Amino acid sequence: MFAEVVFALPFRKAFTYEIPSELKKFVKEGVRVVAPFGKRTLTGFVVKISKTTQVKDEIKQIREVLDDEPIFNKTLLKFYEWIADYYLCSLGEALKLLVPQGTEVESKRKISIDKNFVQQLLQNENKKNTLRYKILQELSTREQITFSTLQKAVGKKNIYSHIRNLVEESAVTVIDEIEGAKVKPKKVKYVRLAKDVKELYSTLPELDRRSPKQVKLLLVLIEAKGKSLPAAELLHKTETSKAALDSLEKKGFVEIFEKEVDRRYKEHYEEVHQEFVLTEQQNKVIEEISPKIKDSVFQSYLLHGVTGSGKTQVYIELAKIALEQNKSVLILVPEISLTPQITSRFYNNFGDLVTVLHSRMSAGERFDSWRRIHKGKSRIVVGARSALFAPIFKLGLIVVDEEHDASYKQQDMIPKYNARDSAVVLGSIHNCPVVLGSATPSVESRYNAEIGKYKLLTLPLRIDDAKLPAITLVNVNAERRKGRMDNIFSRTLLDKIEDRLKKKEGVIILQNRRGFSTQIYCEDCGEIEMCENCSVPMVFHINKNIIQCHYCGLEKPVPNACTHCGSINIKYFGTGTERVEDELQFYFPNARISRIDSDSITRKSYLSNLLLSFGKGEIDILVGTQMVSKGLDFSRVTLVGVISAETTLWLPDFRADERTFQLLTQVAGRAGRSKIAGEVIIQTQNEKHFALQKVLQNDYDGFYRREIVDRERLGYPPFTRLALIETKDKSDQKAKGAAIDFRKALKKFESHLKISEPTTALIYKLKGFYRYHILIKSSRKSDPSGKFLRRAVIEAFTEFNRISRFKDVKLFYDIDPQSIM
Missing domain, CATH: 3.40.1440.60 (PriA, 3(prime) DNA-binding domain)
Structure with a gap:
């Protein structure tokens, strides 16, 4: 076989x-x-x-x-x-x-080194610039090293012939080591009685005289009435030693055995279970989708529901129908910040049938969740994009919540898939309906609904008679001229915050930048403190008193003077969440303020506990990045403030207007989700921009109509398919040379595709690598499935490997990129 x-x-x-x-x-x-x-x-x-x-x-x-x-x-x-x-x-x-x-x-090939001999070879080496010299230099400081580590250290892949020569010279030995799985089922020692209780009672007096600690252990096990207990818990409870337990085992009184335990990720965030009366619109949506679940029919739905319209409850009701049909359910959410609330609501309805999958879990918890799903014990899976690949064999429903969100796209690893688009294909393969839900659908999804690829369903009203919040745009330039700006806050926003704090109502403040100051600038030489690995400014973090690159993670002490000219005349510009939190504490010293961003929620359960406290009213103001704009549902929030509407608007990306409209509409939707009216204050330098005007008017349709015309005129999705080719290398010349050669390899496809010339990426240097981009556009009219585009990329790659002298340059292709930066 x-x-x-x-x-x-x-x-x-x-x-x-x-x-x-x-x-x-x-x-x-x-x-x-x-x-x-x-x-x-x-x-x-x-x-x-x-x-x-x-x-x-x-x-x-x-x-x-x-x-x-x-x-x-x-x-x-x-x-x-x-x-x-x-x-x-x-x-x-x-x-x-x-x-x-x-x-x-997998096996890891390691090089074991005779350090003294290698150091001798290094001293006898005449040529200092050779690859052999670099290898010897690296080996001379180590006892052992893997091939991949050595390749990174010397910056070359072709080291094998040099290592073979060093093996022949007896300077090194190559060892193959098999590394087993790092994650395995967790086993814990348990203890149970090995004798009948009546028989034990007859021996207790004699045992008590000789070893009272052993009797203590036996009495606790007798109280357990036949149940086995974890050995560690038993020893802790009785304050006895392992020796006493081992002695009981030798005497045949107890049996010690290993038992597999389930590592379950537990969210600390909990909500009281509520019974909801569904609205007429919610019932209509459920009536439309439920027959497809029962009859195992594939259909993609775009559920366009305004913020607070009860989309989550629709998902729960549809999940109940799927479970009745003995089918499983997959619920995808874009951000870690959404999982505590949505998970709590699903747990309230379905208990242990729910399993969570996301990156905040430990490797062991993820492994056990995966096994529960594979065995069919967990039939509702809630998680971020990677949950799409959970081993579910009998799918009855797929939900992609906040379908517009860019974090559904895998940017960093191969394959660079989009979980939303892949979910639609998965649904078609499993013959089950797919529901894409959003208050601000992506332009592509709304277009797919218009052309009949998706079926459009709407929830135009909030539940419980709640009204959409009143939105005000505040021009910070005009406010500054009137003397109504206090640092980063307009007096309008500060007055509104003060009013809501007096009423004991909740406030959310959005600033979509981390850190304290986003730039450090020298007034004498005009230089900005840049990351040495990436072409981006370093960000000042006041809490740790460091400057940090948010792309490669490089950290440095805060400079006392300009690192370029030595001047002490340095200024801090730009506003991050730390500065917003710090200044709010100055203006409202009695307010309880907390921050949500990827810096602050690194500790396990921190986010759950923080949201729990905010829901109970123990936190007055929540400051955060875009994490606070998604999915948070607190009836006590009546005011949302946006420090700067322009953080996403000025990005040189064709989706910048769309991202801005979505972010501001979503964060505005956190306010007024109860009978108390909500209010949103958006600070901006350009209140006449059409995206901001459409946010003000809560006019998604108006925004979409304008945006779709621009997309067609400029030749962007949904009218074209895109492929982004990226070359990157530690040598600028090599990265550029590879991009030029790849562009040559694409030349024969120019009659059918629109191919850009190689250009430097917007972030030109990233993590020490120089980057060049080629953008390829393929019209959906002539290439509806993108098959020709993908064939062109593969054939060009083959041709590139034949003609180019830059084959060792890293080359990536991204189909349907979410960003072209």
């Missing part, structure tokens, strides 16, 4: 392995196996089993099977094949999304 195996490597084909006789009953399509690959040992995925093979070369054998049951079936495999085809990656790279991190088995 032979198995075709794919690996999470950039190879487009499967590799054939023989199945040894002892593993034949365990190797099935859809399981993971451990197999040799070149000089390494890797985890791969079995995609096909056959009795014969056309392979003539020597065939290696599978070494181990990792799964008792398949983790994907033929239906799910179709989905991962689509991911690989559409986002231009290998099937193995796509299937890697399916498994929790830390469960793979």
Whole structure:
């Protein structure tokens, strides 16, 4: 028997392995196996089993099977094949999304070093600029190093011939070490009685005289009435030692055994369960979608509901229908900040059937959540974009909440998938409805509804007779001329905050920038303090008293003088959330203020506890980045303030207006979600901008009509498909050269595609790498599925590898990029 195996490597084909006789009953399509690959040992995925093979070369054998049951079936495999085809990656790279991190088995090749001998070779080396010299220099300070670490240290991949020479010279030894899975089921020692209670009672007096500590242990176990207890808990409760417990085991009184325990992620945030009377509009939406769940029919819906219209309750009612049909439900949310509230509401309705998946969980918690889903114990999965790949075999409903959000797009790893678009394909494969919900749908989704690809459903009114908040745009330039600006706050906003604090009502303040000051500027030489790894300014963080790059994480002490000219005449510009929090504390010294941004919520459960306190009224003002604009539902919030409407408006990106409109409309929607009227104050330098005017008028349709005309005129989605090609290297010349060569390779497709010339990326240097971009546009009229665009990119890549001398430059392609920066 032979198995075709794919690996999470950039190879487009499967590799054939023989199945040894002892593993034949365990190797099935859809399981993971451990197999040799070149000089390494890797985890791969079995995609096909056959009795014969056309392979003539020597065939290696599978070494181990990792799964008792398949983790994907033929239906799910179709989905991962689509991911690989559409986002231009290998099937193995796509299937890697399916498994929790830390469960793979692989070998690491390590170099063991004779330091003294290497140091001698280094001293005898004449040429100082050679790759060999750099390798020796790096090896001379270490006992052991992996190949990948050495490659990074010397900045070259082609080190293997030099290492072979050093092996022959007996300076180093190469060792292959198999590293097992880092995450495994958690097992805990438990204790139970091994004898009948009556028999134990007869021995207690004698045992008490000799060893009272052992009697203590037995009495607690007798009280447990046959239940087993965790050994650590038992010892802690009785204040006894492990020796006493071991002694009882030797005497045959107790039995100590290992039991697998489930690591469950628990949100501290909780809400009181409420019974809701559904509105007429909510019932209409449910009546429209429920037959599709019952009959297993695929249909994509765009649910356009204003903020506070009860979209979450619609999701809950639809989930109940899916469970009645013995089907599972997937609920995707874009941000970590949304999970505490939405998870709490699902737990209130469905209890332990709910499982959460997101990056704040420990590796063990994610692994156990994944196993619960795979075994069918958890039938409702709530999570961020990676939850899309949970091993659910019988899907009845997929919900993508806040479908417009850019964080559904994977930006950093391959494949660069969009979870929203992929969810629609997953629904079509599973024959189940997909609901895309938003108060501010993306331009692409709204267009898809217009052309009939999605069915549009609306919730135009808030529940409980709540009214949309009154919005005011405050021109900070005009306020400054009138002397009505206090630092970053207009008097209008400060007066409104004071009024709401007196009434004991909640306030949310948005500033979509982290840190205290976003730039440090020298007035003498005009230079800005920049990151040495990235072409972005360093941000001042007052709490840690450091300056930090928000892209590569570089931290430095705050400079006392300009690092360029030595002048002490340096100024701090720009406003981040730390400064907003600090100044609010100055104006309202008695107010209880907390901050939500990615700096402040690093501790586990911090966000849950903070939202809990805010809901109870223990926090008066919540300051945050865009995290506060999404999904937060607190009836006590009556005022929302926006410090600067322009943080996203001035970005040189075709989606800048859309992002601004969505962010401001979403954050405005946090106010007035009860019978108390809400109010929104937006500070701006350009209140006449059409996006801000449409926010003021709460006019999504007006915004969409204007934006769709601009998109068609300029040739952007939804009228074209985009591919962004990025070259990056530590050498500017090499990155540029690779981009020029790739553009040459694309030349033959110019008659069908619009291809830009190579340009520096907006953030020209990132994490030490110089970056160049090529943007490719393909008209949806001539290439509706984007197939020609993807073929062009693949063929150009093949041609690039044939003609270019810059093959070692990192090259990425992003299909349907969310940002072209």
